[in-house]
Amino acid sequence: NRQFMLTKRETEAVSIAWEAEYGMTMFNVINAYTRAAHDDSMTAEEAYKLERVAGMILALVKG
Numbered sequence: 001n002r003q004f005m006l007t008k009r010e011t012e013a014v015s016i017a018w019e020a021e022y023g024m025t026m027f028n029v030i031n032a033y034t035r036a037a038h039d040d041s042m043t044a045e046e047a048y049k050l051e052r053v054a055g056m057i058l059a060l061v062k063g
Contacts, residue, residue, distance in 0.1 A: 004053045010046055013039050026061045030054045 001011045017035035021028045036042070037050035 004056070006049075006053070007046075010036070010042075010050060013042060013046075014050070026057065030057050030061075033057065 001014065006014070013036035014032055017039070018032040021032040021035055031054075033050050033054035037047040037054070039047075042050070
């Protein structure tokens, strides 16, 4: 999370989402970020940022 410069609030949202998406694959990691982005408490900017991070992680995996 540090490398993506997430705020404390964004990091907490991802941690909560991770509990629902927990698993041993990158698919689970990416889904945790997108689930956090869809949380109703996230602003549009925060949601966009989390979706972008999920995309960056996917690009790293595909790379």
